[in-house]
Amino acid sequence: MSDHVHVHRFENGLVLLAEPMDWVESAAFTWLLPAGCGHDPADQLGLAGFTCEMVQRGCGPWSSREFVERLDNLGIVRSAGVSLAHTRFGAAMPRARLGDALEVYSQLVLTPHLPAGQVEESRQACIHDIQSLQDAPAQQLMQALRQQHYPEPLGRSSQGTLEGIDIIGHPQLTQFHQSHYHPDGSILAVAGNIEWDELRDHVGSLLDQWQGPADHFPSPAETAGEDLHISHPSSQTHIGIAFDAIPYSHPDYFQLRGAIGVLSDGMSSRLFTEVRENRGLCYAVQASCFSLKDRGSVMAYAGTTSERAQETLDVTLEQLTLLGKGIEPDELERVQARIKSALIMQQESSSSRSGSMTSDWYYLERVHSLEELNKVLDDLTCESINTFLAENPPDNFRIVTLGEQPLEFSHAVS
Template sequence: MPEQIIHTHELPNGLTVVIEPMSDVQSAAFCFLIPGGSAFDPAEHGGTAAALTDWITRGAGDLDSRDLSNALDNLGVQRNESTGLNHLAFTAATLGENVPAALSLYADIIRRPQLSDEEFEGAIAGIEQSLRAIEDEPQRKLMIELRRRCYDAPWGLPTEGSLEELARITAKSVRAHYDRCLRPNGAILGIAGCVDIQEMLALVSEAFGDWGTKPDSSMVTGPRGERIGHIHHDSTQTHIGIAYDAIEYAHPDYYKAWAAVGILSGGMSARLFTEVRERRGLCYSVSASLNSLKHEGRVLCYAGTTVERAQETFDVTLRELQRLGDGIESHELERCKARAKSSLIMQQESTTSRATSIARDWHFLKRVQTLDDIRRDIDELTVSGVLDYVHQHPARDFTVLTIGPNPLKVEEA
């Protein structure tokens, strides 16, 4: 892989800028992580940060919503806004030569949003539609509720809140969230692609250097939901969610944990797909993923099946999770490594992926992993090392949630 140059600079107001020039591309991307995510929503007002994420882009500086969209489109900006637990995330990609103009527009969005009453209802309507759609998407509903039950609040709460909470949110309360939470200290800007380091630092300093700091925001904490549960839903299908403890992204054994989950659910040759779906034909979908917060992690599993086969699907899936510690074949680990290396090569070619990755790394690690660092960590994985991790962090103390007409018998959780 080409040598990576990664430059990190912190402005006096606490905004961290991480820049990775990529000499073999013409595009560039940036990813802003701004403090003020859903973990900081006021009590019983879940969805406040999500409303702000939409509303904040509906007019900024001297441009109304339509003119702002046109300005970004005229620069060829491919953009995305999302609400995380810790941050509001703004990602934009365009030609390298258009980055200065794009950054200027995002300075207005982040620092000088109009937040007009006329645009507020549109932002709320979009969240309402998304929340109502959950009732027609049982798999999505299951995973949202599973997180609520396996993490303490606010970390397990859905970023969009609920319909009941949405009804309490007002333009005034969202503006208060903006005034209280969004700040440069703790914010991260990742930039990757066809850019010059010194030019970018000068642009960012000019656009954000005089942004005033604010105190850290407080959050409302609370307990998680019930560990074993069922949500009744008249259907011919049963949806099964299983969660258990894992480790966080910053943990030294993270890639061992990643490999363990990859052996379970890293493609159509992985154990869950092979044993639960292919050989036994028990379900139409089964998967597991490693989910990480800053200080803790979980493995989240899903299986979708018919009512008649739901109990056996659950039993077999649980058994596969537990028997991972009985042994791992070398070819299973090598397959995980090959998939990871393919992903690294594709990430090397994407400025958006790199901008997002370096911003995320700084949030979780306070440093940036180069692609060579990651490749080395993956190459050094061994069967015995992954097994040691599985034995130290076995699949047990499960959180189990099902959606369907009948609850399942959950003995081993």
């Protein structure tokens, strides 16, 4: 199994990462561009996502239909999306098609057509995406939780708002592409059955004329939001809880990850056992680490009936607070096994590996090897995690609920 990641930074600022996986027959890449929704103007929320939709409607020598046919003919499984900091394109294919796939996506990034005649069609796709949240209350709740917990623009949704999408026109889309689809700040990670020298030279030939500096990310506001209840006619209540934590880049991140694993990883976790299994309070409960570049949080979710919502909130907060008192050896052993299993499974997927490499580089400017991660996990002890929890206990909870009736927030941020 490979433990070597190649790194090359081109003169224009683009970082190319590659990890050979000669036991697979596939290749995959993840391409992050510094064009996230954090750059959306305040009155044009959704511009990054709208632009991402439009750049996939033809590029270089291919019309919109020809572009899709080209990808299908190459057997490419693809994805695209927008986060706070980046626009992301992902593609997986048979290894022999990697060079062709990189050529197509290089044209997408450098020379998209952005056809004016398809702006309204793209707008409707963005509007439909926003309106679909009405049928996904759990997703709606977690978006609201991020918006309330983080100061603007850090809690933004990449989908934007109906008002923002409505006023975006072709000039704004063109300007966003020209201003943010730049090499400086871009990360291209490739994993699979590849030859490094050939890959580096090919990417260089495709992108050596690409120029443009990375924009500075907007400074966040000084204050975040408040606790919130969203009125929603339903027999269900959705509960979101957040508290500040360390980001992925922090040296103690895996102490936090181990603790939250005890809280929420699997059917033996504390939340599942105490909130769902023993008391039967809810149909879903979980918590996970959420990281931005320079700050992090833990975000928890519970879905329950209106009648049991207050007790669900109270017991979930109780379990979050009790975590600060420490974990037990058997709990740590289960979490270590689960995380290691996930890492091993990731190594079987070139797509997953390319995605994790871009994430590592963005947060750390280096890439964790599997061996390094295994050692970090093996080195976790109850003593190290409990020391971390004693110094960083879960507290100052931000709470957002969605349902018919508001709940009492006795443990919220003071």
